[in-house]
Amino acid sequence: MTGSLNYYKVKMPLVDPFTTSFGTETEKEAYIFELKKDGISAFSESVTSIGPFYSYEDNTTAFHIIKSYLAELVLDAPQPAEFIARSSKVKGHNMAKAALEMLLWDYHSRKSGKPLHEYIGKSKGYADVGISLGIDRKEATLKKIQAALDRGYKRIKVKISKGKEMDILTPIREVYPDIALSVDANTDYRLRDLEILKKLDRFNLVYIEQPLEHDDILDHARLRKEISTPICLDESITSAERAEQALEVEACEVINIKPGRVGGFTESLKIAELARERKAHVWVGGMLETGIGRSYNVALASLEAVDYPGDTSPNDKYFERDLVRNPFSMENGTIRPNSGTGIGVDIDFEMINKVKIEAGTF
Ligand code: OSB
Ligand code: MG
Helix, strand or coil: CCCEEEEEEEEEEEEEEEEECCEEEEEEEEEEEEEEECCEEEEEECCCCCCCCCCCCCHHHHHHHHHHHHHHHCCCCCCHHHHHHHHCCCCCCHHHHHHHHHHHHHHHHHHHCCEHHHHCCCECCCEEECEEECCCCHHHHHHHHHHHHHCCCCCEEEECCCCCHHHHHHHHHHHCCCCCEEEECCCCCCHHHHHHHHHHHHHCCCCEECCCCCCCCHHHHHHHHHCCCCEEECCCCCCHHHHHHHHHCCCCCEEEECCCCCCCHHHHHHHHHHHHHCCCEEEECCCCCCHHHHHHHHHHHCECCCCCCECCCCHHHCCCCCCECCCCCEECCEECCCCCCECCCCECHHHHHHHEEEEEEC
């Protein structure tokens, strides 16, 4: 029998507004998907947001692509590889594809009786956790950093934007000269800003994340020769092939894997292995996901091949009440993936019903 694919569009306020170089997010609007077949219910989330400011996809484009082209390809619960083959005729739209590809990973790991992190490869059983802090007033940022250090976070990442980088970093390094610190520019610079980017070398950063254009590899390779701060690519790495090209031309030494950005877990696993072979560093990022999307990130981040702390904060950084009844807790800067089968989330349907603004079945 074929299964059914349900969706719930939810809208939840963020605990704290999140400001990056591309804008401020005050609430989360996300599509949650549920695949029901043969007594198994699997869940996933699209990492797209309200507008196309991180990448060209947003909730509306993802929903359109899923409804018009992809939903019909998952109803018989194929293996993820089969879904990728079937959906390859749709160009791009990785986030839309990832929402369903990951749904199939949850489905099949539940079917196998294993937790997702054991199903996908060699897991350490925990993920090392860093925090991603949005742009805020100096005092607020310093307070958040202290709170994060007190909670055991293993790396502090702060968002920067062009023209504000010195004002953001100088006070942080004054108070915390030695913490593991990184910055994320979310594409705010160009090669012509080289003089500013060179100044960042003095802050002894673990890396600078995505300084240049969202689809650039070549200018990052040029930039890398000019600065001593290691480069981490986020937006530019849209597939394992892209990752290989970036490493080949030495555009970066670190990669932020976001399963949503690369079309799902299959590509994510390839990138993690590739980075290990090429002696590059990898970690798992986040997109302010609810506990459903986050559980995938934590499972992936727990793999041995992932060697840097990720942006996989516990749920309370984002939401007062999440969509799951078993939120993550952090101990000594680590989070354990859920132990149930698949992504192991205990879905809080009462909460989903409370915050859903749209729902339906494909
Ligand atoms: O660039 O990593 C990013 C959030 C939304 C969009 C892009 C990014 C981020 C984050 C937050 O840095 C990561 C998280 O805590 O989920
Ligand atoms: Mg980033």
